[in-house]
Amino acid sequence: MQKKLFIIGLAIIGILLINTGCDDNSKSLGNFGIDIATIINEGDNAYSLQLDNGKRLWPAAKAVNFLPTNHQRVLVNYTILSDQKDGYDHYVKINDIWKILTKPVIELNAHNEEIIGDDPIKTNSIWISGDYLNASFMFNYGGKQPHAINLVENKLRPDTDKDVIELEFRHNAYESQSDKLYEGFVCFDLRPLRVMNSDSVMISVKVKEWTDKTYSDTREKIYDVVYRYNQPALQAGTEIPIPVTTSDEYY
Structure with a gap:
């Protein structure tokens, strides 16, 4: 059995309360949202994100490199680029992403x-x-x-x-x-x-x-x-x- 510890060091400031719904105002590239999400592997290192409110996001642009693992939970910082498209609730830009x-x-x-x-x-x-x-x-x-x-x-x-x-x-x-x-x-x-x-x-x-x-x-x-x-x-x-x-x- 592989055991892990999620230790939050001094760099962890505390708990941030945020809204889990996608905000249409975040379509501006200067705005962003932060949510917990689940990685859905789409093949060839491509992935989508399933938010806990059921919304599906497609990373159309990425500011960081990230190797996806199917069903990995992540904390994602993203900017909305579009409304519903190709079966996804939003196309988004991934500003940053951290594994949970x-x-x-x-x-x-x-x-x-x-x-x-x-x-x-x-x-x-x-x-x-x-x-x-x-x-x-x-x-x-x-x-x-x-x-x-x-x-x-x-x-x-x-x-x-x-x-x-x-x-x-x-x-x-x-x-x-x-x-x-x-x-x-x-x-x-x-x-x-x-x-x-x-x-x-x-x-x-x-x-x-x-x-x-x-x-x-x-x-x-x-x-x-x-x-x-x-x-x-x-x-x-x-x-x-x-x-x-x-x-x-x-x-």
Whole structure:
């Protein structure tokens, strides 16, 4: 199992609230929008972008080189060049694009329990958009080694509710000793969790969080969300937290 950490360094300023709808005023080359999107591989290193509100963008012009990976989540800075064309909602110019840590949901079992870890973490928000569960979180980083962030289906405990998929947001700090918080952002692919003969499924995400600034006591926090297949989860005008990233981000 390949483990990654999305560590936000000092170059990460914080959380930026933005509008997820395409703004027609951004057609001027001096204007731009910033959104989370999913890469759709179109072949021969060509790609399109699927926004979380369902809109499809075609990169007709690019200011940066980017090697696409199918279903990779990205943060994209773009300028709208046209309205609907050739099946896309907009042709756009890509001003900049950054990969977001994108991982599958994995099974927690007796063989990987220690590696997965169960260290506390602080979640800012957890929500579903498109086929992904997105998490904005805070964690203590002491610079010892990269931490591990995972979303797991715990096979070490019996099922409690067959109508709900119970997941756990897990953190391994590798004994990092620090009271300084850093910001992280990660997306998890939910497509393998689809249930046959249904158009949606309930998901419950358990998080082990600190209760105070001393990081000594913990509590269990539960996020209950609905995963609706092939449907945009966000409407135009919805505000969502998006990380302010730079090329200095660490994985």
